[in-house]
Amino acid sequence: xxxxxxxxxxxxxxxxxxxxxxxxxxxxxxxxxxxxxxxxxxxxxxxxxxxxxxxxxxxxxxxxxxxxxxxxxxxxxxxxxxxxxxxxxxxxxxxxxxxxxxxxxxxxxxxxxxxxxxxxxxxxxxxxxxxxxxxxxxxxxxxxxxxxxxxxxxxxxxxxxxxxxxxxxxxxxxxxxxxxxxxxxxxxxxxxxxxxxxxxxxxxxxxxxxxxxxxxxxxxxxxxxxxxxxxxxxxxxxxxxxxxxxxxxxxxxxxxxxxxxxxxxxxxxxxxxxxxxxxxxxxxxxxxxxxxxxxxxxxxxxxxxxxxxxxxxxxxxxxxxxxxxxxxxxxxxxxxxxxxxxxxxxxxxxxxxxxxxxxxxxxxxxxxxxxxxxxxxxxxxxxxxxxxxxxxxxxxxxxxxxxxxxxxxxxxxxxxxxxxxxxxxxxxxxxxxxxxxxx
Amino acid sequence: xxxxxxxxxxxxxxxxxxxxxxxxxxxxxxxxxxxxxxxxxxxxxxxxxxxxxxxxxxxxxxxxxxxxxxxxxxxxxxxxxxxxxxxxxxxxxxxxxxxxxxxxxxxxxxxxxxxxxxxxxxxxxxxxxxxxxxxxxxxxxxxxxxxxxxxxxxxxxxxxxxxxxxxxxxxxxxxxxxxxxxxxxxxxxxxxxxxxxxxxxxxxxxxxxxxxxxxxxxxxxxxxxxxxxxxxxxxxxxxxxxxxxxxxxxxxxxxxxxxxxxxxxxxxxxxxxxxxxxxxxxxxxxxxxxxxxxxxxxxxxxxxxxxxxxxxxxxxxxxxxxxxxxxx
Numbered sequence: 001x002x003x004x005x006x007x008x009x010x011x012x013x014x015x016x017x018x019x020x021x022x023x024x025x026x027x028x029x030x031x032x033x034x035x036x037x038x039x040x041x042x043x044x045x046x047x048x049x050x051x052x053x054x055x056x057x058x059x060x061x062x063x064x065x066x067x068x069x070x071x072x073x074x075x076x077x078x079x080x081x082x083x084x085x086x087x088x089x090x091x092x093x094x095x096x097x098x099x100x101x102x103x104x105x106x107x108x109x110x111x112x113x114x115x116x117x118x119x120x121x122x123x124x125x126x127x128x129x130x131x132x133x134x135x136x137x138x139x140x141x142x143x144x145x146x147x148x149x150x151x152x153x154x155x156x157x158x159x160x161x162x163x164x165x166x167x168x169x170x171x172x173x174x175x176x177x178x179x180x181x182x183x184x185x186x187x188x189x190x191x192x193x194x195x196x197x198x199x200x201x202x203x204x205x206x207x208x209x210x211x212x213x214x215x216x217x218x219x220x221x222x223x224x225x226x227x228x229x230x231x232x233x234x235x236x237x238x239x240x241x242x243x244x245x246x247x248x249x250x251x252x253x254x255x256x257x258x259x260x261x262x263x264x265x266x267x268x269x270x271x272x273x274x275x276x277x278x279x280x281x282x283x284x285x286x287x288x289x290x291x292x293x294x295x296x297x298x299x300x301x302x303x304x305x306x307x308x309x310x311x312x313x314x315x316x317x318x319x320x321x322x323x324x325x326x327x328x329x330x331x332x333x334x335x336x337x338x339x340x341x342x343x344x345x346x347x348x349x350x351x352x353x354x355x356x357x358x359x360x361x362x363x364x365x366x367x368x369x370x371x372x373x374x375x376x377x378x379x380x381x382x383x384x385x386x387x388x389x390x391x392x393x394x395x396x397x398x399x400x401x402x403x404x405x406x407x408x409x410x411x412x413x414x415x416x417x418x419x420x421x422x423x424x425x426x427x428x429x430x431x432x433x434x435x436x437x438x439x
Numbered sequence: 440x441x442x443x444x445x446x447x448x449x450x451x452x453x454x455x456x457x458x459x460x461x462x463x464x465x466x467x468x469x470x471x472x473x474x475x476x477x478x479x480x481x482x483x484x485x486x487x488x489x490x491x492x493x494x495x496x497x498x499x500x501x502x503x504x505x506x507x508x509x510x511x512x513x514x515x516x517x518x519x520x521x522x523x524x525x526x527x528x529x530x531x532x533x534x535x536x537x538x539x540x541x542x543x544x545x546x547x548x549x550x551x552x553x554x555x556x557x558x559x560x561x562x563x564x565x566x567x568x569x570x571x572x573x574x575x576x577x578x579x580x581x582x583x584x585x586x587x588x589x590x591x592x593x594x595x596x597x598x599x600x601x602x603x604x605x606x607x608x609x610x611x612x613x614x615x616x617x618x619x620x621x622x623x624x625x626x627x628x629x630x631x632x633x634x635x636x637x638x639x640x641x642x643x644x645x646x647x648x649x650x651x652x653x654x655x656x657x658x659x660x661x662x663x664x665x666x667x668x669x670x671x672x673x674x675x676x677x678x679x680x681x682x683x684x685x686x687x688x689x690x691x692x693x694x695x696x697x698x699x700x701x702x703x704x705x706x707x708x709x710x711x712x713x714x715x716x717x718x719x720x721x722x723x724x725x726x727x728x729x730x731x732x733x734x735x736x737x738x739x740x741x742x743x744x745x746x747x748x749x750x751x752x753x754x755x756x757x758x759x760x761x762x763x764x765x766x767x
Contacts, residue, residue, distance in 0.1 A: 090731045097515050097734075115516040115734065197619075199604070206626070207714025259603035262626030262715045272604055397516040400732045408538060412716025415628040430538070437532060 046337050051079040052107040053088070053324060055358040063353065067344045076341065085109055085209070096121040101331045104338035105345075108153050108327040110144045110392065111399050116327075117147035118397040123328040123335050124150040128343040136348070140321040141363045144392045153325030154346030155363035156354065160319035160390040161217050162383065164273065164281040164288065167305040169195070177307040179314035181221075181246055184280060188256040191279050200256030202273050203282035204266040205247070207411050212393070212403040213320040214282065215410050218243040220318040220391055221311035226402065226431070227394050233435065235406075236421075236428035243312070244413050244420035252416060262415060274298040282309065284322055285361050288379045306379050308386040319390045323363060355380070398434060405430045502747070508740035515734035522737075529741040538717065539725065539742070546722045548632060550700035553639045557696055558689070560640065561647030566681075568648075569655045579652075586645040594709035597638045601625050601710075625711050628718045635707050635719050642706070643699070647692045654688025655681070690761045697753050701746060722746055 052060060064076045081088040092106060096116065108116065116122050129151055134142055141155035163184075165177055169191050178184040188200030204210040219225065224239035234240075251257045258269070258278050266283070273281035274291045276299040281287065290296050291304040311317035326342035328335060344350060351364040355373045361380050362368055365387070368380040394402060405427050413423035478485035509529055513522040533539050568579055585593065600607040603623040612620040624634040662680045671679070704723035707713060713720035726746065730739035 086732075093515065093731065093734060097518070118519075119516045120519045207712040207716075259621040260623050260626060263623055263631075263711070264598075264602050264604075264626075268599075268602060268605075277604065397514075398733075400734075404728060404732065407712075407714065408717045408720070411714045412628065412718075415626070415715035415718070417628040417716055417718070426537070433536075 045073050046334055047075045047077065048104045048334060048338055048341055049077045049079065049102060050105040050341065051081055051092075051103050052326075053081045054083075055354065055360065059354060059358040062357070063345060063350050066350075067341060070344070071337075071340070074337065079103075081107065092116075096329065096331070099331045101329065101333050103329050104332040104334055105341050106327055106329060107324045108145075110141065110159075110321055110323050110325070113145055113147045113152050113327075114395050114397045114399060117150070117152040121330050122147075122152040123330045123332070123339065124152060125154060125328060125339055125342060126151050128339050129154055129346070133348070136364060136366055138321075138323075138363045138365055138387050138390075140387070140390050140392050141323055141325070144321060144323075144395070145325050147395075153327040154342050155323060155325040156346045156351055157324040157360040158363035158365070158368070158383075158387060159284045159286075159322035159324075159361065160383065160386050161213060161282055161309055161322070162285060162287075162306045162319060162386055163309045163317075164283060164291065164304055164306050166279050166300065166303055168303040169198075169279055177305070178280075178310050179317070181218075181250075181310050181312060184310050185250060185254045185256050188279050189254065192256070197277070199258035199272070199278045201250065201280040201282070202258035202269045202278040203261065204264075204269050205257075205261045205411075205414055206263050206265050207407045208265070209403060210266050211411060212406045213322070215244070215247075215406055216320050216391070216393060217282075217309055217318060218247055220320075221309065221316045223312075223316070226406075227396075231435070233428050233431050235431060236424040240424055241421045244410055244424060246312075247410075248414055248416065248420060251414060262411070271297070274300055276300050285380075285383055286359060289359050289377070306382055306386075308389060317389065319386050321387075321390045321392045325363070401434050402431055405434070505740045505743050505747075508736055509744045511737050513736040513740075515736065525737070529737045530745075533738060533741050533745065538720070539722075541717050542720045542722045542725045545632070545718070545720050546701065549636060549639075549703065549719075549721055550697065552632075552636050553643070553700055554693065554696050556636070556640050557644045557647050558693060560644045561651055561692065562689075564644065564648040565651035565655055566677075569652060582645050582648065584645075585642050586649075588642075590642060590705040591709055593642055594638060594706045597634075597641075598625070598710050601634060626715055628715055631711050631715060631719050635710055638706050638710065639703065643696070647696060650692040650695070651685065651688055654685045657688075658684045687761075690757075694754060694757055697757070698750055701750050701753070 050064070060078055064078055068074055068076060082091060089109070089112065092103075092108075092112075093116075095103060096119070108122070113122065129137075134151075137155055138158045141158055142151070145151055145153040145155055163177070170177065170187065173187070173191055173194070175187045175190075178187055184201065192198050192200050203214060205214055216226075219240045222239040222243045224234070224237050224243060226233070226235045228234045251261065258272055260268070270281070270283055270287055270290065272278055273283075274287070275297065288304065288306055291298050291300055292302070294301050309317040309319050326346050328338045328342055332338045346364075348364050348367065351362040352367040352370050352373065354360070355362040355367040355370070356376060361377075361383055362373075365384060367373060368384055374381050393399060396402065409418070409423040409427040409430070412418040413420045418426070474485075484491075510524060510526060511522045512525045512528070564582065568575060568582070588596075601624055603609055603621045603626075609620050609622055612622065624630040658681065662684075663676055666676050666680060702723055703721055704727060707719045707721050708724060708727070711719045713724045722742065723746075726739055726742040729735050729742055733739075
C-alpha cells in the first residue's frame with residue numbers, strides 16, 4: 001500500500017514554499033499549507049468532490065467505495081465530465097479561473113498541465129508518488145504531468161495513437177503489418193482493389209485536436225518537430241513538408257483515405273472501421289475493445305489487430321501520447337485528503353483493478369501486462385512497445401494556440417487549397433508571431 | 440382617488456401613506472409640482488433615470504468591462520504574472536493577424552449569402568402562406584419546426600446527413616445516380632461554406648418568413664380591393680401596395696438577420712469547426728477560441744469589441760437609411 005499516506009512531508013512543504021517563493025497564488029496556497037497538520041482530524045467527517053471522464057458503469061464507483069472504506073467518515077461525490085474533451089476543458093478552466101473550490105479532484109488530459117499548472121491551479125503531488133514507484137509508470141505520461149519539476153497529476157489512463165488493421169484481410173493477401181507509410185499505401189491499394197466498397201485508411205483529419213495529433217505522428221515519424229530543443233520554430237522543415245505532402249498524397253494521389261476524412265470526426269470514422277468498411281484505422285487504445293464487441297455494432301470481432309504506427313522508415317513510427325491523470329485543485333479546501341484520494345485512485349492496485357474491469361489501458365505499465373488483464377485484453381501488452389516510442393505534444397502554456405495554427409494551415413494543405421510548403425511557412429510565421437508576442 | 444367617493448371631503452383623502460400624513464395636500468402638490476418641473480427642466484432625463492440605471496448596469500458595465508479587458512494582457516494561463524495594461528497592443532496583434540482578416544472575409548461571405556437567400560425565400564414563403572387555403576394553420580406551425588429545434592441539434596443532424604460514406608444525402612444521390620456517390624461537402628474547401636449556409640438558411644428562413652407574414656397581415660384588404668376596382672394587375676398590387684407597406688417589417692427582419700449573421704457560432708462550430716483549413720472560420724468562432732481555448736481574454740475582448748463596432752456601424756447606417764426612406 002502507499003507509504004506515509006497523508007502525512008505532510010518536507011518535500012510537500014518545500015514544493016509549496018517554492019510556489020510561494022515564486023510569488024504564486026499566495027493566499028490560498030499558504031492557507032492550505034498551514035492547515036495541513038490539522039487536516040487529518042478534520043478529515044473525520046470530510047467530503048470530496050471528484051470529476052472524471054466516463055469509464056464503464058460501476059468501475060469508478062467501486063474504487064471510490066474502497067477509498068471510503070479505508071477512510072471512515074469520508075464521503076466522495078463523483079461527477080461525470082462532459083462527453084467531449086473540449087467542453088470539459090472549457091468547463092474546468094472557467095471554474096479554476098474563478099478559484100472555485102467546489103471540485104477537489106479532477107482528471108486532466110495529457111496536454112493540460114502546462115496551462116493549468118502554469119496558472120497555479122493544480123496542487124503539486126510530488127510526495128504522493130515516490131520516485132521508486134514513479135519509474136513503473138509510463139515515462140511520457142510522467143513527463144507530461146511534470147511542470148517546472150513538480151508532479152501535478154497521477155497518471156492512470158495511458159493512451160497513444162495506434163494503427164489498427166484487419167488481420168484477416170492482410171493475411172489473405174500475404175501481408176505483414178505495414179512498417180512504413182508507403183507500405184500501408186501499397187497494401188491498402190491492393191486490398192481495396194480486390195474488395196469492392198472497402199476503403200483503405202480511416203482516421204480523423206477534420207478540424208480538431210485529432211488533426212494535430214495525426215500531424216505530429218506524421219512529422220515525428222520523419223524526424224521532424226514543431227519546436228526544437230531550444231524552443232526555436234522548426235515546423236517548416238523539409239522533413240515536415242515531406243510529411244504533409246504524404247498526407248495530402250494519401251488523399252488525392254494514392255486515394256487510400258476513406259471519404260469524409262476531412263469532415264466526419266473521430267467516432268463516425270471509428271464506426272466505419274468497426275462496421276467493416278476499412279482496412280486500416282488510426283485511433284486511440286479504446287477502439288480495440290469496441291472492435292471486439294459485437295453488442296456495440298462491431299462486425300469485425302476477432303479480425304482486428306493493433307501495431308505501432310508506420311513511419312517514413314521502418315521503425316521510425318511514433319504515436320502521440322494521450323491519457324488522463326488525477327489532479328488536485330489548488331483551491332480545494334481539503335487539499336491533503338484530495339491528494340490522498342488521487343494517490344489511492346492512481347495506486348498500482350487500483351490501476352490494475354481499473355484496467356481489468358474498465359475499458360482503458362493503465363499508465364502503471366505492469367497493470368497492462370498483468371496476466372489477468374492480458375487474458376481479457378490481449379492487445380494491451382502489444383500497446384506497451386508503442387508506449388515506448390510514444391511522444392508528447394509540445395509542452396507549452398500556448399499549446400492550444402499552436403494546435404489551432406496547425407489545424408488551420410495543415411488543414412488547408414490537406415484540403416488542397418495551399419501547397420504543403422506554403423502552409424507550413426504560414427504556420428511557422430504564425431507560431432513565431434505567437435511565441436514572440438509580448439505578454 | 441378622492442373623486443371615487445364623492446361624500447368624503449378633501450381632509451379624508453390623504454389617508455393612506457403614513458409618511459405623507461405630515462404633509463398637507465397643498466404642500467404635497469407643491470412637491471409633486473416642483474419635482475415635475477425639475478424633471479421637465481432636465482429635458483426629461485429624470486423621468487428616464489430608472490431605465491437609464493438598469494441599462495447602464497446590464498449593458499453599460501459589460502461593454503465597459505470588455506473594452507477595458509481589451510486593453511490588458513489577460514492570459515489566464517499566465518495569470519500568476521498579473522494582467523498588465525498594454526494599451527492598444529491587442530488591437531495591433533489582431534489587426535495584423537492573417538487569420539483575423541480571413542475570418543472577416545469569411546464572415547462577410549456568410550452574412551451576405553445568408554441574408555440575401557433568407558430574405559428572398561422568407562418573402563416568398565410569407566406571401567404564399569398569407570393566402571387562404573386548406574391546411575394553412577398546419578403549414579404555418581410546421582414551417583416553424585426548423586427554427587424551434589436548437590441550432591446545435593440541427594447542425595449535428597445535418598453533419599450526419601452530409602457524411603459521405605453513410606449519410607442520407609449521398610444515399611439519396613446514389614439512388615438517383617444509380618451508382619454510389621461519395622460527396623464530402625464539409626471536407627471540401629470550396630463546398631464547406633455553401634453547406635454551412637444551407638443549414639443556416641434551413642434554420643432561419645422560417646423566422647424571416649414569420650416576421651414578414653406579420654407585416655403582410657397588417658396591410659388592410661381594402662387597398663387591394665380599391666386597386667382591383669381600378670383595374671390593377673396582381674404584379675402592380677404587389678409592387679405598389681405590398682412592397683411599400685411591407686418595408687418596415689422587412690427592415691426589422693433584415694436588421695435581425697444582419698446582427699445574427701455577424702454573431703453566428705453554433706452551426707459552423709458543430710458542422711466544420713471552421714475548417715477545412717480556415718474556409719468556414721467565422722469571426723464568432725475566432726472570438727470564442729481566443730477566450731476559451733487560448734484563455735487569452737485580452738485578445739478575446741479585442742475581437743468582441745471589433746465585432747461590436749462593426750455591428751453598431753451596420754445598424755447605424757441601416758437605421759439612418761431606413762428613417763430617411765420612411766420620411767421620404
